[in-house]
Amino acid sequence: MKAEDMIDRIDEIGTELHFNHFPAGWAWAVDSPFQWTKQVASHLGGVRNPLIVKWPAKLKATGETRTQFLHVIEIAPTILAAANVPEPRSVNGTAQTPIQGKSFLSVLDDAKAPEVRTSQYFEMFVNRGMYDKGWWAASLAFEPWDPVRGEFDPTKAKWELYNLDEDFTQSKDIAAENPEKLEELKALWWAEASKNKALPLDWRGAERFSAEGTGKPNLAGGRDNFTYKGVLAGLPESSAPDLKNKSFSVTAKVKVEENANGMIFTQGGNTGGWAFYLKDGKLKAAHNYIDVAVYSFESDAALPAGEHEVKMDFAYEGGKEMGKNGTITLSIDGQPAGSGAIEQTTPFKYSLSENQDVGMDTGTALSTDYKAPFDFQGELEEVVVDLKK
Structure with a gap:
């Protein structure tokens, strides 16, 4: 919906009459200095989040920051390691898929500790990102506020390339200067997506909210x-x-x-x-x-x-x-x-x-x-x- 379409109801915005959400422009602004917003897994503005850790009994460091790359899959292993609890291999007789993350207690102890996660793929609505040893390949397919998407060929989509060690805000696309590195990360993304069962890709927008259209389980399904x-x-x-x-x-x-x-x-x-x-x-x-x-x-x-x-x-x-x-x-x-x-x-x-x-x-x-x-x-x-x- 465009701004001019809302003028007649401007005084209602923020009241209980509507499901209030701040505009896309503000979503982008609060992600500064990074590009893009939530749902855009191709860029740091869509995936990067702060983490605050406090553990006075064990951590000597206070008020410090860490720059090592980590992913949310590291949280559970870190908590288990901190509690000295082994990862469960079976729960009530059901075998568990091994956790892919790794404990980052070493990073908390030492600001100069090596990264425990050196490579990670991202995908949401075919917005794709691939991190590997300081490099980041990004492919933006759709803006999140565009519900009508039509056909899309992910093999022909444009990719960007950034060196996070030199450009952490992803402000300069250096794909043209580094074609071999970009192709390397693109191939790595497809391999990781296949290994993690992210394929086939689904680029539909609003249609994905339809339970019937996507075949999602419904307790009322099959009944008239x-x-x-x-x-x-x-x-x-x-x-x-x-x-x-x-x-x-x-x-x-x-x-x-x-x-x-x-x-x-x-x-x-x-x-x-x-x-x-x-x-x-x-x-x-x-x-x-x-x-x-x-x-x-x-x-x-x-x-x-x-x-x-x-x-x-x-x-x-x-x-x-x-x-x-x-x-x-x-x-x-x-x-x-x-x-x-x-x-x-x-x-x-x-x-x-x-x-x-x-x-x-x-x-x-x-x-x-x-x-x-x-x-x-x-x-x-x-x-x-x-x-x-």
Whole structure:
């Protein structure tokens, strides 16, 4: 999203209405003096982190720095060595893969100690880096804020080369002056990636957040019908029925008084998802499209007091394409009660932290039409979700 697209909602930024994150420009700025940001494993701005160690009982050095190259895989071996605990080879009868890291207690004891890690490969979203004895080869494939990536040939991607002993900020690319060294590190990267099972490379962006699209395990996978009795709180999205890119319906048996309020069913929150609820007696449905637009619909008339079967039916019209449009239809006791069009739906993931709830909303409100937790007023006998693939 561009800055001009946010101007109309600038006063909302930083409030509970949105999933707040500082802009990419600031992410880069706070990584100074290094290039790039989180997710860019090709450059130190994406992988370098500080480490502070305090152990007064054993370490004589205080207020000193160390410049030896280390990797996060060294942390566990170092703690085990400090505690004089051997690395476990088996846990509850299951053989363990040996830890690849090495203890760096020697570096803590002596600022001039040799590096315990002289070579290390990096990869994330095909942004690749290779460190070897002071040299660093880097290949940037995609900017992390670019979700649309298309086809990519990693064998033809550009590589950069830096000598960290002379240029620790990676400010001068010396690939042209050292072609043989660059080819050596490129070949080493492919060998390390193969050995560490990083291949085949996956350069997709937002698509990788789709559990169905990537085949990630899901406790709800392989099922089309889900019945929930009474109130349900906090079912993770990854364990809930996947409502994305398909038609589905939510049917509930309720008993209410006049002008009842409360959440019947919700999945997601203020960054994307669905809500099916009562507000001042009227049946309502809403879809939040990645916090860019909220499509809301309500029944033509209020729900009378008594026992009813209410339904939200979504007919997806995008075929096999992702994130397309569809039509919402509300019904009360089998009779149509209202409908409307949704121009675009959330294609990959509703939230990094929200859940599915029945009878309440334990996360952020999906729309400003209600305030969480928005407990259901009345009796909620059951809620049935049907997926239509």
